Amino acid sequence: MADLRVDxxxxxxxxxxxxxxxxxxxxxxxxxxxxxxxLGAITVKGVSPFPSAGNPTPRTAEVYGGMLxxxxxxxxxxxxxxxxxxxxxxxxxxxxxVFVNIWGRTVEQYAEVASRLEQExxxxxxxxxxxxxxxxKEGGIAFGxxxxxxxxxVSAVRAATSLxxxxxxxxxxxxxxxxxxxxxDAGSDMISLINTIPGMAIDIETRTFxxxxxxxxxxxxxxxxxxxxxxxxARQAVKVPIIGMGGVRTAEDAIEFMMAGANAVGVGTAIFxxxxxxxxxxDGMDAWLDRHGIADVSSIIGVM
Amino acid sequence: xPDKIQVSAPILHNQRLQKDYYQLDLSAASIAKLAKPGQxxxxxxxxxxxxxxxxxxxxxxxxxxxxxxxxIYKIVGEGTEHxxxxxxxxxxxxxxxxxNGYTLFPKNRKGIIVAGGYGSAATYLLAxxxxxxxxxxxxxxxxxxxxxxxxFKRLGCELKIATNDGSAGHHGMxxxxxxxxxAKTSNPAVAACGPNAxxxxxxxxxxxxxxxxxxSLDHAMCCGVGACFACVVKRKADTPNGWAYSxxxxxxxxxxxxxxxxx
Numbered sequence: 001m002a003d004l005r006v007d008x009x010x011x012x013x014x015x016x017x018x019x020x021x022x023x024x025x026x027x028x029x030x031x032x033x034x035x036x037x038x039l040g041a042i043t044v045k046g047v048s049p050f051p052s053a054g055n056p057t058p059r060t061a062e063v064y065g066g067m068l069x070x071x072x073x074x075x076x077x078x079x080x081x082x083x084x085x086x087x088x089x090x091x092x093x094x095x096x097x098v099f100v101n102i103w104g105r106t107v108e109q110y111a112e113v114a115s116r117l118e119q120e121x122x123x124x125x126x127x128x129x130x131x132x133x134x135x136x137k138e139g140g141i142a143f144g145x146x147x148x149x150x151x152x153x154v155s156a157v158r159a160a161t162s163l164x165x166x167x168x169x170x171x172x173x174x175x176x177x178x179x180x181x182x183x184x185d186a187g188s189d190m191i192s193l194i195n196t197i198p199g200m201a202i203d204i205e206t207r208t209f210x211x212x213x214x215x216x217x218x219x220x221x222x223x224x225x226x227x228x229x230x231x232x233x234a235r236q237a238v239k240v241p242i243i244g245m246g247g248v249r250t251a252e253d254a255i256e257f258m259m260a261g262a263n264a265v266g267v268g269t270a271i272f273x274x275x276x277x278x279x280x281x282x283d284g285m286d287a288w289l290d291r292h293g294i295a296d297v298s299s300i301i302g303v304m
Numbered sequence: 305x306p307d308k309i310q311v312s313a314p315i316l317h318n319q320r321l322q323k324d325y326y327q328l329d330l331s332a333a334s335i336a337k338l339a340k341p342g343q344x345x346x347x348x349x350x351x352x353x354x355x356x357x358x359x360x361x362x363x364x365x366x367x368x369x370x371x372x373x374x375x376i377y378k379i380v381g382e383g384t385e386h387x388x389x390x391x392x393x394x395x396x397x398x399x400x401x402x403x404n405g406y407t408l409f410p411k412n413r414k415g416i417i418v419a420g421g422y423g424s425a426a427t428y429l430l431a432x433x434x435x436x437x438x439x440x441x442x443x444x445x446x447x448x449x450x451x452x453x454x455x456f457k458r459l460g461c462e463l464k465i466a467t468n469d470g471s472a473g474h475h476g477m478x479x480x481x482x483x484x485x486x487a488k489t490s491n492p493a494v495a496a497c498g499p500n501a502x503x504x505x506x507x508x509x510x511x512x513x514x515x516x517x518x519x520s521l522d523h524a525m526c527c528g529v530g531a532c533f534a535c536v537v538k539r540k541a542d543t544p545n546g547w548a549y550s551x552x553x554x555x556x557x558x559x560x561x562x563x564x565x566x567x
Contacts, residue, residue, distance in 0.1 A: 025531030032306040060534040062357045074533045220356050272526045273356045276310050
């Protein structure tokens with residue numbers, strides 16, 4: 001039994017495995033399949049100041065080695081998230097750190113969600129600022145691919161809350177290190193990466209886009225090498241904790257991300273194909289560390 | 305007792321019924337025990353690693369004594385093509401039972417089932433668990449697309465067929481049979497599963513007759529448990545545009561006809 005605990009800017013996780021935003025709902029959806037208290041942390045689906053209908057359908061398409069999605073951040077809005085028994089009240093009953101992913105269409109809206117959650121902070125371990133969603137017209141990636149905009153969003157959220165902040169970065173930039181530094185300089189305690197990679201798929205028989213939004217974010221095992229490279233580059237740029245993610249399916253994948261520089265590892269699309277993989281990854285990391293005579297998982301972080 | 309489970313289910317039989325339609329019997333006692341009519345299982349395709357998503361299939365039948373759970377599928381793509389090549393002893397990873405399922409027919413109403421194509425599989429357990437054998441109307445393109453006739457007959461159901469090409473039963477749409485059946489029945493309860501065009505026609509017919517129906521919608525899915533919001537459909541709601549997106553996997557797949565917002 002290796003020590004799987006990791007520390008993320010003062011937040012202790014019992015193991016490095018975190019659910020990726022948008023792939024695990026609000027936790028309750030998977031609670032009868034997975035004992036939630038075994039997870040390192042739960043990151044919930046993005047919450048905005050207003051209820052959001054999301055994008056037209058079809059919203060997803062399976063592609064070779066992964067999938068495209070353009071859900072468009074459908075969510076019940078901050079009021080329902082705080083008060084409805086399926087969301088924050090449920091999560092407060094779970095013995096697992098909760099990261100709340102937040103987004104808005106304007107800088108002010110990001111700050112608004114953050115200040116509402118600041119007042120409701122019981123049961124919330126950190127906020128994850130989503131400046132990287134590729135599927136909405138305003139907000140999201142528009143903030144995450146412009147250093148000035150990214151800094152404005154993170155600073156505004158920082159001013160609105162003392163909760164630990166994670167900034168989720170887009171892979172759709174040339175120099176990821178610049179964005180990692182920018183987020184940290186603006187007050188982010190951690191960064192997470194990568195969000196999905198913008199992509200497109202066409203049905204050549206019907207000459208239609210396979211996703212109504214035309215473009216969608218690519219996720220799944222096919223994006224892992226891109227993600228590992230970007231985590232490595234971000235690690236060279238900043239010293240803060242990094243949550244690495246992108247195509248993780250196995251314990252070996254998670255260990256690879258940690259060696260590249262991640263302090264914790266997000267699992268997303270793999271949950272759709274196998275919910276149980278979350279536990280398999282945690283147990284598999286423990287076994288791998290034992291086999292290699294490594295007592296503490298933290299000792300492999302950023303060894304490359 | 306959890307409401308859904310993930311299990312490894314060995315294949316007992318995997319045989320072609322007719323044309324591109326197959327019946328797959330799995331050993332999955334724990335899911336079979338929980339299953340209600342109209343629910344589905346989410347199936348992982350083994351050895352098809354580049355196809356990462358599960359495929360949802362309605363639960364056709366369960367045998368609680370043997371623990372057998374059966375689904376019916378049609379070869380429509382690479383995933384189902386692969387499924388058709390699996391043999392007894394091969395193991396599938398199943399998530400289930402998922403979705404809300406149909407309301408059982410009440411004792412004081414005559415059940416009418418409308419099924420299109422492999423939609424008949426989703427309605428079989430409803431007929432089996434009905435207080436009295438319902439009327440079953442099955443439609444398809446051709447006689448080869450009409451499934452489970454003998455199974456419904458064995459339950460004592462009155463069975464009527466419609467085919468688009470006239471190769472069996474009524475030459476026309478199954479919904480024409482529905483109009484006739486409703487006219488002949490006092491206080492009917494209608495349940496349907498089939499292509500969207502058929503379900504939309506069913507909605508219009510029941511609305512004209514001042515009754516409602518339960519419709520099971522077929523939709524591609526990712527998570528199957530309500531987490532990802534991929535499989536949403538428009539449902540009437542108190543919003544400025546009159547509708548809101550609902551998840552087929554967890555709020556459905558069965559919806560009241562009067563709730564669906566047809567574009």
